[in-house]
Amino acid sequence: MHSKKMVFIHLFNDRSGSPKVLSQVIKTAVNNNIATEVITSGHGDGFLSDVADVQSRLFYKRSENKLLTLGYYLISQGLLFIQCLKYKKQNVVFYVNTMMPFGAALAGKLLKIPVYYHVHETSIKPNVLKRFLRFVIEKTSTKVVFVSNYLMQAENFAKLSQVVIHNALDTAVEQPYRIKEEAGFTSLMICSLKAYKGVMEFLALARRSEGDKHLNFTLVLNASQSEVDSYFSSIDVPGNVAIYPRQSDMSGFYSRSDLLLNLSQPDGWIETFGLTILEGMSHGLPVIVPPVGGPAELVRSDIEGYLISSYNIEELYRAICRISLDPMKYKRLSGNALSRTRDFSLEVFESKFSTLFNEMQHDT
Structure with a gap:
């Protein structure tokens, strides 16, 4: 039997x-000798350029205007169908x-083509769109892959076959223990330039730490330099904060930092997994993450770091002081963070997807 091509x-x-996660799924399919098209x-310059055998383009535009973006999106789905x-x-x-790409799922249903969904998110606005997208999944999907147990519980499709495959690191795990070259202690945060990602909380935490000369803060935003400049033009940025635009390679930032923060607002944006958290841990960084959602599956309190709400600036500040001033505690958290990442290796991810692809090939 000729194997099914994956689109x-x-x-x-x-x-x-x-x-990024999809590019890893595609590479796994290629390694399983499955024909691929994206x-x-x-x-x-995205992660999906040049990963599949065939690259096809779809129409997709965004706008500052929310209604226009929705209009573009609906047009894109009609064209995709x-x-x-x-x-x-x-x-x-x-x-x-x-x-989001429901046009493909509807075409699959019409043509009796099996449709697999890989669900990463739970926050989709407006709510009516979210309900519609869930309805499409319920009616068209053969199987749903979720990136975390939290997400599977939140989005549960009771009538469908579903599986959790955690995201994986695509890099080999770093050397066991990080030797600090310079004095000072740098807390790193990497996120989109969105208020719900905790950008203002990050600045508030830095401001709270200004009296501690050894504490520095680095913010790397998934945005261009001009977007960064205009966002912060009227904001007073504390002197202990360095802000950078989008980077193609993050490894230098991880290796120059001592701690990774995720300050997503627990009521505005629940992280469903948190790949940057895992990347930081693979560089031996202890982490402070929100106590909800996917990150709580990665991090255990006082083992790999701490689970603290971004609204609790005082508790965050105390935790950073504690970690930065206690080398033994730091070494323990760092070692634990590193070993925890082995549970999320690419080998584990690839073997779960190989099983899924194998099942897919026998699916009529």
Whole structure:
């Protein structure tokens, strides 16, 4: 029997978490000798450029205007639906990344093509859109892959076959223990330039720490330099904070830092997994994360770091002081963070996906 080709669909090809994870899924399919095609936006420097055998483009535009963005999105899905009809007599499987590309799922249903969904997110606005997307998944999907147990519980599709496959690190785990070269203690945060990611809380924490000369703060934002400049133009940034725009390689930032923060607001944005948390841990960084969602599956309190709400600036400050001034505690947290990442290795991820692909090939 000839193996089914896999057609992967993702809206926006950028350097964020969900296309990164999809690129790892595609590489695993390639390693399993499965023919692959990816349909995504034409942005050139995203994680999905050049990973599959065939690269197809879909129309996708965004705008500052929310209504216009929604309009563009609906048009893109109509065009995607039409684009997917060309697979009519072909032996393929549709693999839809995130809840958003519903056009492909509807085409799959019409053509009786198996549709697999890889769900990364739970926060989709407006709520009516979220309900519609869930309805499409319920009606079209063969199986749903979730990135965390938290997300599977939050989004549970009771009538469908579902599985949790945690995201994985794509890099080998670093040397066991980090030797600090310079005095000072740097807390790093990497996030999108969105208020709900805790950008203002990060500045408040830095401001609270200004009396402690050894504490420094580095913020790396998934945004261009001009977006960063305009966002902070009227904001008073404390002197102990360095802010950087989007980076193509983060490894230098991880190795120059001592602690990784995730300050997503627990009521505004619940992290469903937190790949940057895992990346930081693989460089031996202890982490402070919100006490809800996916990060709470990665981090155990006082083992790999701490679970503290971003609204609790005083508790965050005390935790940073404690870690930065106690070398023995730091060494223990750092070692634990590193060993924890072995549970999320690429080998574990690839073997779970190989099993899924094998099952998919026998799915009629």
